Amino acid sequence: MRRAAARTTLEREEVIVEVLPPPGTERLLEEIDAADQGPFAGERPPITDADGPAGFEALIEADSKIEPLDWMPDPYRQSLIRQIAQHAHSEIMGMQPEANWIARAPSLERKTILIAKVQDEAGHGLYLYATAETLGVSRDALLDALHAGRQKYLSFINYPTLTWADVGALAWLTDGAAVVNQVSLCRTSYGPYARALVRVCREESFHHRQGFDLLHTMSHGTPEQRRMVQAAVDRWWYPALAMFGPADSRSVHSARSLAWRIKRAGNDELRQRFVDMCVPQAEALGVTLPDPALRWNPGRGAHDFTPPDYDELMRVVAGHGPCNRQRLAFRRRVHEEGAWVREAAAAYAAKHAAGPDTGPAVGSAAGPDAGSAVDHAVGPVAGPAPAVAPGEDAVRPGGGGPAGDEAGWALWEVFVRARRGVSHVHAGSVHAVDAGMALRNARDLFTRRGEGVSVWAVPSAGIAASSPDEKDALFAPADAKPYRHPSFFEPPEGVDNL
């Protein structure tokens, strides 16, 4: 069993935060890296001959990625929208139980970490809503569905954070469960979702670790602190286990999602993985996991454990958890109380619009060659291919008007230059009423960990994209020209430097 003894240093907001990694989590980080590098591994996959359904099946079969403008079966699209929306809603609803303790955080360092974590959740919500928007649904529509109770979020959010130790237990257990689940999803078949998840997972592993670190400090503290830790772990263990959903035998969505490689592992397998990961971590914390049946089974090479009460899970999902009403009412009130601000910003932008096409907005550190943004960033050489589509119509050549919210907050694509000497690369999208706001929002969302030295924001509607229908005509001919590559020519023996 691997026991990480060294303290890892994470730089946050230039505050050095020392966080003790929970035992056994390095493997998760390696998996995130592997998923991130997946599209670059091996040979360039062949451009499929088939269009439409056959092309889709071929891409899934080859474990390649489906991109926004590709043909996809409607149930695939709907499954993705359902899953990504639930994920996004969970991020923003999950801010509440933790924000509950920001004002009372018992040290300035813990307060700093907690604000940064809750902020990340807003950021993850933004990445994920933007991902859903590539499937042709607006963030407004998704938020309406959340507020009306038509779409769900993870059930653990409907439990209360009663003490400061709950902040730690929630992060250690539910963020831990989320990382296990999402690391598996980093290899999902839908490209924009996979890319968003790599970003999310890297950040969630900070969340997971800080929760463990918080508990670790308290578990070495006063007897009262240790009691708080145990009570909080008792409260959060089963809500965390329930995050993996019903048993596969009871899950209505699992089989098809696995077949389409939207999900990469079943609920039961992931839950088992999580339990096996938690046991040594609980030992390190000196807490008892609240399951008398929990024990190592050498025959299975895994821990036996009592599964969560799925009837309780269904009751909470149906709206009858301790905090469902409170959480949803809070979220609705925030949305309603912010309406006048969103309307005002849109009204201002409408009054001051320079024209129908304001062109790319260029960050302060960017060069004057903004016109090349799309060439470089959309090209195949600049790293991960961009998920530029806010919906097929908006990027289809000659297609519709600006995508975005009903209130006039249009969608902007964001490109970040990570450091001098490299191209701007597509990072995601933000909503904003004008170029200035788009740049500020992009800066806050995509560079808060020091990821950039320059930002471009481009109205999504202003991006011209090649259509998958034309991919044969556009790209297949390039595959048949081996003489463009030096390997075509065999140099005579003994001739160097050629």
Add this chain to the structure above:
Amino acid sequence: MTSPLFEEVLALGDDALVAAQRMAEWCARAPELEEDVALANIALDLLGQARALLSYAGELEGLGRDEDELAYLRDEHEFRNVQLVELDNGDFAVTMAKLLCFGTHQHLLQTDLAAGGSRLAQIAAKAVKETAYHAGHAARWTVLLGDGTAESHRRMQEAIDHVWPYTHELFEGSDRRGRWLARVEPVLEEAGLNRPEDGWAPTGGRHGVHTEALGRMLAEMQSLRRAHPGATW
């Protein structure tokens, strides 16, 4: 024994701490998700400034008090922040009005302080880049709201009127108000807002005399820490 430098650093640290605590109250409540991220960034910047300043104040004092003892174990009358930063957040317009006034002041002050080689100068030199962004963010929203809808105009004007009297305390013993007005007035003008008349000028924060709002804020902020004396977190 306390020195004038200790008093100055403590006052600036308290300004930043109380402003950060207020700004962090917006987490999960902002009018738009992107703005939630922005306000959290500002809160984190201010908290970082507070921690640097309070740590330094503790060293200057020489009694072994660290940032947390100064933040959590002092009573209301021992806080030296201006009253402006402790005022309740109100609606988004009030928060932006507070940030415009306070952030612009901080930026001018830190620019002045940063011109030197002292420890305080180093802290100010790092902070000044942050507060430039805060002041700009608030100025932008002041203009958007002032020149947005009829409702947003009304709310923004009320917000500026509400916080204006508290801005006088920022400049007690300094000559920066002229430069501050030269920055703030054009923002109000672009926003189509009236610049409030000078008149009532509440004061006392630098001597530990506060509004009722600070006591409530500290009661919440300090409750857990004070309930467990000597515990490590």
